[in-house]
Amino acid sequence: MMTAVKQSGVWAVLLWPYLLAVSIPLDCRDEQGNMSRCPFISQEKLLDRIIQHAELISRISEESCSLFEELFVPFPLRLQRNTVGYACITKALPIPSSKSEIQQISDKWLLQSVLMLVQSWIEPLVYLQTTLDRYDNAPDVLLNKTKWVSEKLVSLEQGVVVLIRKMLDEGTLTTTYNEQDLLQYDVLPDMLESVMRDYTLLSCFKKDAHKMEIFLKLLKCRQTDKFNCA
């Protein structure tokens, strides 16, 4: 698993400029209207790279959550790796939650779900960065991981936007930000509460990252073999 992650990481790091270049056409066409200057990427390749991004983000988020749990969460309060104690911020999103549901929704909705998830997590991750910095003995490893994840999430968003445009021919950028003010930016007086809140944040993000990965993979399957996929 680690080697796969490393390979994905290497791929992502190497391909990150490409993804950025891919997202540039948004500006290329808008500002100059000169498509020849912008690099072209095929839809399949774009989807592949998006999937690699999502895989890497899922992997790193899981590592960050485990690390945080080891460092800050008291043992009795640890989740049994099975659940998330508190409600996640994205619970209100209309996201399919079973395979049968996923089989029934369209590609468009699949992509839209992914985009919703990505966009709803960008800000909370930034917030998580700031809170983790306030911890006394947060190791650099944890901080670097979360920082990396938040950055990659932004690029993932850009990629998904481009993909939506390509696949669905939707010109507009659907920026349906989650308006719910689920995060309390004020510092809770109780340290344990603060820790548990952050812990919940990380756990929920871990799960949602996994969701994104699955959705994108299913989308890819649908692109190649529509009849046998979920």
Place this chain on the structure above:
Amino acid sequence: MLNTGHDLVATLSSDVSTEAEIEESDRWYQRFVGGAMMTNVWEAVVLLLLPFLAPNAEGTQYSPPGKPALTRCRSPEKETFTCWWEPGSDGGLSTTYALYYRKENSETVYECPDYHTAGENSCFFNKNDTSIWVNYNITVVATNALGSSFSDPVDIDVVYIVKPNPPEELNVTIMEDKGWPYLRVSWKPPQKADTRSGWITLIYELRVKLEGEDDWEMHLAGQQKMFNIFSLRSGGSYHVQVRCKPDHGFWSEWSSADYIKVPDYFHREKSMWILITVFSTFIFLIFMCFLHMNSNRSLKYYILPPIPGPKIKGFDKQLLKNGKSDEIFCALVVPDFPPTTSSKCENLMVEYLEVYVSEEQELILEESKELHNSLKCEGSTSDNDSGRGSCDSHTLLMDKCGEAKGDERQTDGEGHPMEMEAQMHQRDWKEGTLSSAYQDIVSPDMSSGRVKTWPSVFSPLHQCGSTSLNQMNSLAMAKQHCLSDNLSPPGSASSFLPQSGRSTTETHRPNYCEFYSSDKQLSSPKPQAQTHRKLQAHSDINISHKQAGLQSPALRPTEYVEVQRVNKEDMVLLQPVESGCVCGDGCPQVCQDYSKVKGLNSDNMLLLHRDVMEGEEVRSHCEKQETNGCITSHITPATQKPTDCIPTVTPIVQKEMGLAVSGYVDTAAMLTLPTH
């Protein structure tokens, strides 16, 4: 009725004491409303039977069921899942179990849809009931007639409880890579897991072990479904198993093992090992050789040790190689000796003597005129093979090898001076000892004492010599071979025969003069038939002549050795004469000390008579007893190895030699010849 039933339940469940439990029981009771009729009947039955049951239960206590516990929940493919629980005590009554769950963010309680598919005490959730990324809150309730008990709730998310089935269709084959075999293992993911669409991503791990061993070798294969295993043992039989795991989840069970036998490829390995062994042995031997050689001597010494050559002075080794014995033996005879061209040998009867003169013994020999010096003195030093080490420091050396003046001496029948020429090595003489001196002793009766220093050699020599001697009136030539490495050119009038055979020797070689005396009897009693007795004195080169006051031999072609005295052991002590000390030159002492050997009488006595030295006529005599112990002792050991014989010259002095006057020859001390 409801109230009755409710009260009954309340009374029966005596352990229900808390409010919550009552509420809980109420709730469950509400559910039972659906089957109210059945419940009423059930209640009636319980009521009727209770009086009968209670008195019959003698000592057995019925109680509500024990608390069940959810042991685990697993999903094989992330689409369905199953939960198992462990029942508690049943309290003696038949107990039923029910599983209830709640999904997150919802208060709706659902009951397990399927209790049978997954076996006993299990609950199976099918696809329609399974939601991913959703928390389930699950509880199991055990109920019997007396009550019910609830398990601890468990929260699960299906995503994190995935444990797939083992991989299927494990296939192991043997492939070859440049003659070396390896295993190729391939498999298929479990059937139910939807990895193709990406719903589940599995990583695989396989393990290998040799048949009969306990240790497994693990290999992580990642997401690939094929793996190569190298470094196989030839002829071994391998077991291979594989398992898989989703990115979030548990490892599956190991698949069924596949067995494979690797063919033998031992021979190729073996030849390589043989080559390696031979090569390393070879290197080891070379190393040992070097070690041994470096410790001692050079390689040349080990491979081609120096062959001891014949140590016959004046002998041409080439003759040995030719292999003709006649030639060899004849060669031992100096070609010029006996001199056939002249009659110098005619009257000579030479005895070959070997004299070892010890350091403290100095011989004073009186030179006799009659000495015929057909001696050849070869100055040569023995090499290290001569084995004269013990004699070295104690032997007198006369290493003057000059030209043989045999002509002069031999022709001079009378009083033929005999010179002993010793050439001392300039740097080698340590002690002042006399060089060997030789003198020819004229004695017609030499036959009785035959000095054989070279027994094997001399007899034929003798024969050879006899032939020549016969020619020369059977005169044995006395030769004196003094070997030294510096042979001065014969300059003085000496009776040395030129003789070849100088061996180039190194320094510090003992010089010795060999006196060959043949016992060839010369028939001629004339003074011509003189027996040359030659003393063979071996002296080490290291004998210095400082004490003796001898000059460096290089300066003087000839040196005289004078016999100082004869000690009690019948040894003639020789003293080298100072160079240039000729009588009359201012060495009156020396001159006075010289004695002349008149002759040898029948008793093997050296006849000395005092005489005034005159120049060249001073001769020193090397006397060598015919049959002295040294000689015999010489004979026994190797011919070339004079043992530590100290000068064994037994001077033979006649009484009438009043030489004691000069201290030169002590008549009293002399002379008894050790008879043999």
